[in-house]
Amino acid sequence: MRIMLACAAGMSTSILVSKMEEAAKQQGKDYKIWAIDQSLIEDELGNFDVLLLGPQVQHTKRKVTRLVGDRAPVAVIKPVDYGRGDGAAVLQFAEELIEKGE
Amino acid sequence: MAFVEKFSDGLNIVAEKVDENKYLNSIKTTFTIYLPFIIIGSFALLFNTILTSETTGLARIEFFSFLTGIAPAFNAINFATMNIMTLAIVFILGMTLAKRNKQNEMLCGLISLTAYVTVIPQSLTHVIEGAEEVIAGLPVGGINASGLFIGMILTILVVELFSKLISFDKLRIKMPAQVPAAIANSFNALIPMMITLLITAIGGRIFVNMTDTYINEYIYEILQAPLEGLFQNPIGIMFIVFISQLFWLLGIHGGLIVSPIRNPLAIAALAANIAAVQQGLEPTQSVTMGFWMVFVVPGGAGLTLCLIIASLISSKRKDHRAISKTALLPGLFGISEPVVFGMPLILNPTFAIPFTLASVMSTGIGLFAINIGFITPNIVDVPFGIPLGLSAFLGFGLNGVIVQLIILALGTLFYIPFVWLANRQMKMEMAK
Numbered sequence: 004m005r006i007m008l009a010c011a012a013g014m015s016t017s018i019l020v021s022k023m024e025e026a027a028k029q030q031g032k033d034y035k036i037w038a039i040d041q042s043l044i045e046d047e048l049g050n051f052d053v054l055l056l057g058p059q060v061q062h063t064k065r066k067v068t069r070l071v072g073d074r075a076p077v078a079v080i081k082p083v084d085y086g087r088g089d090g091a092a093v094l095q096f097a098e099e100l101i102e103k104g105e
Numbered sequence: 106m107a108f109v110e111k112f113s114d115g116l117n118i119v120a121e122k123v124d125e126n127k128y129l130n131s132i133k134t135t136f137t138i139y140l141p142f143i144i145i146g147s148f149a150l151l152f153n154t155i156l157t158s159e160t161t162g163l164a165r166i167e168f169f170s171f172l173t174g175i176a177p178a179f180n181a182i183n184f185a186t187m188n189i190m191t192l193a194i195v196f197i198l199g200m201t202l203a204k205r206n207k208q209n210e211m212l213c214g215l216i217s218l219t220a221y222v223t224v225i226p227q228s229l230t231h232v233i234e235g236a237e238e239v240i241a242g243l244p245v246g247g248i249n250a251s252g253l254f255i256g257m258i259l260t261i262l263v264v265e266l267f268s269k270l271i272s273f274d275k276l277r278i279k280m281p282a283q284v285p286a287a288i289a290n291s292f293n294a295l296i297p298m299m300i301t302l303l304i305t306a307i308g309g310r311i312f313v314n315m316t317d318t319y320i321n322e323y324i325y326e327i328l329q330a331p332l333e334g335l336f337q338n339p340i341g342i343m344f345i346v347f348i349s350q351l352f353w354l355l356g357i358h359g360g361l362i363v364s365p366i367r368n369p370l371a372i373a374a375l376a377a378n379i380a381a382v383q384q385g386l387e388p389t390q391s392v393t394m395g396f397w398m399v400f401v402v403p404g405g406a407g408l409t410l411c412l413i414i415a416s417l418i419s420s421k422r423k424d425h426r427a428i429s430k431t432a433l434l435p436g437l438f439g440i441s442e443p444v445v446f447g448m449p450l451i452l453n454p455t456f457a458i459p460f461t462l463a464s465v466m467s468t469g470i471g472l473f474a475i476n477i478g479f480i481t482p483n484i485v486d487v488p489f490g491i492p493l494g495l496s497a498f499l500g501f502g503l504n505g506v507i508v509q510l511i512i513l514a515l516g517t518l519f520y521i522p523f524v525w526l527a528n529r530q531m532k533m534e535m536a537k
Contacts, residue, residue: 011358014490015442018435042134045204058446059358062120082356086447087428 006097007047008038008080009067010057019080022090023097030094044070051075053097053104058082076104113355113452120357128261129365131201136368138197139190140488143372143394146186147486149179150379151499154485180383187376188245191252195221195260202264208271209294216267216298217260223302224259224309225252225321247321250376253369254332255324263301270297329373333390336370339472342392343465346401350461353406353441356451360406371397378484388482391475395483395500398439400471401464403493403509404516405441408463410493411516412456412524413444419521421528437492455527459520466519467512474508 006023010016016038027034039047041060044067054077056064061079068077078100084092123129156162156169157176164172199217200210225247231238246252270276276296280289312320335341345367349359360367371394378388404410413436416422416429425448432443444450450460474480483500493513497505 010442011361012489014438015435015440018440018443040137042130042137057442058356058451059353059442060361062117062357063124065121066125082446082449082451086432086443086445086449088431088443088447 004032004053004098004101005035005051006037006053006055006094007051008036008055008057009041009044010038010060012040015059016057019085019088019090019093022088023094024090026090026094034094041067049074053100054078055080055093055097058085076100109452116352116355117357120352120355120362123362123365127202127205131198131205132257132365132369133361134201135194135198136364136372138201139193140368140372140394142186142193143190143375144486144488146183147375147379147395147484149182149186150382151485153179183379187379188249190248190250190372190376191221191256192218192248194253195256198257198260199264202261203268206264206268208264208268212294212298213264213267216301217263220263220302220305221252221256221259223306224255224312224319226319247319249380250373251325251329252321253373254329255321257369258324259305263305266304267297267301270300273297276300332366333370333373333377336367337374337390337392339469342472343468346464346468347461350407350464353445354450354452354457354461356446356449360402367397368394374482375484375486378482382484388484391472391482393483393486395485395487396471398487398489398491399483399497399500399505399509400474400512401468402439402441403467403496403512404436405439405444406464407441407445407450407460408467408513408516408520409441409444409450409460410436411463411513412448412450412459412520414513414517415520415524418517418524419528420524422531425524425527438490439493439496440490455530456520456523459516459523463516463519467516470512470515471508474504480504480508 008016008020020036020038023036024034027036041056041063044054048071053075054067054071056067056077056079058079058081064077064079071077078096080093080096083089084096153176154161157164157172157174157179159165159170159173162172163169196214196218200214203210203213206213222243226244227241228239229242229244231240271294277293278289278295280292309320312318312323316323336345345363349363352359352362371392374390375393375395377390378393381388402408404413409432413429413433416425417433420426420429428444428447432447435441435443448456450456453460475482480501483505485500487496487500491499493509494506497509501508
């Protein structure tokens with residue numbers, strides 16, 4: 004499973020990425036998880052199975068959803084999970100999105 | 106609550122519109138791409154100060170005096186990044202817009218570049234012993250940061266015009282079917298390119314004949330210079346910071362929303378400072394990207410690090426203390442999101458006042474420190490993500506660190522009463 008996160012510069016989101024990787028490892032899952040700047044989403048189309056937006060770029064969701072189309076589900080990470088760096092919760096959120104998407 | 110909802114919907118729509126606007130978004134992307142070059146260019150000057158200068162650098166020591174010899178190399182890096190800035194921006198913006206218009210990116214970048222050069226002066230007048238001599242060359246004033254606004258406007262017009270022209274079937278050169286598609290395509294762009302450049306070149310020439318100034322000089326005077334003035338004005342910049350914080354209050358990245366207007370102006374300010382110093386003058390433009398990073402948003406937009414410190418000192422709420430602990434380290438690097446979303450601060454009435462106003466206050470303090478001459482406007486820009494203290498030191502020296510510490514101390518004092526308020530609110534909740 005390939006989970007891509009996007010935020011303003013990819014910085015604060017990368018904190019969450021390492022937390023998610025930790026959680027995935029603990030659960031014995033081999034996922035690819037990474038963060039990018041939201042302006043670069045277009046270049047990654049097709050490279051991810053689910054796209055999670057940081058809440059600080061929630062206002063781009065409609066545009067991004069249009070851009071990604073049917074390729075993958077797009078959702079905004081729950082602000083509190085994001086802020087508290089709850090890797091396991093966000094990981095589960097991503098898994099649910101993919102299940103629902105398919 | 107009806108007002109809060111309306112207000113939050115309204116700002117959300119603005120944020121969405123700014124983000125979806127093709128031109129604003131492309132300008133933002135363009136400057137994001139070019140920003141590393143600005144940083145490198147200004148760091149080259151830092152190397153001069155600490156290495157090659159005979160008064161402040163390592164070169165003042167006899168043994169290292171050979172270092173003065175490489176000063177021209179550092180100056181060359183600075184020139185190559187700062188003084189041709191508009192050419193680079195025009196090229197990148199042309200490519201970025203082409204991508205949005207689904208046109209050939211490289212081609213549109215180059216058309217934008219050539220179109221821009223058609224409207225600016227292409228010669229310099231040189232006076233030798235009273236005799237004027239005209240030399241071919243692009244004057245720095247046409248290609249450095251003073252050209253940013255005309256460059257961006259022209260590029261938008263040029264790419265739109267070209268995209269329109271190339272969509273007309275009649276302007277395509279018909280090739281026999283045996284001609285490879287790649288060759289046919291490059292020929293097909295020829296007539297639209299020609300028309301585009303004719304329009305800019307003739308338009309530029311007519312403008313010079315009518316007004317006796319070049320359009321880049323004119324746009325600088327009537328548009329860019331006033332905007333720069335507004336941006337450097339304390340009220341102007343404090344207003345921009347306030348707007349940015351209002352977006353943050355909704356959980357939207359405020360810096361991202363204001364960046365299409367902030368970044369060109371902040372970068373032009375840095376370029377003006379560097380130019381001043383190289384002419385032996387004092388830098389005068391206070392508000393640069395470095396200023397923003399060091400004094401407007403130290404410890405996170407809204408001085409969230411101060412809230413973290415205030416909470417660690419006097420919060421009685423376990424959840425606030427816990428999130429403050431985890432958010433402390435990111436906060437030292439200027440990352441505010443953990444506390445913004447973890448506390449959370451979004452539409453949080455308890456902390457709304459300091460969260461929207463703390464950065465306005467710190468902007469004022471930074472400007473005041475420059476105004477009284479305690480620090481000088483920076484020529485070394487500081488990228489996002491440099492830890493506190495070091496960021497201030499790189500941009501503004503030791504006095505900059507002091508100003509940053511004063512800001513953090515005052516910011517903490519600003520937040521503390523609101524932390525008490527949160528304590529009281531919790532007590533009242535529990536009493537219920």
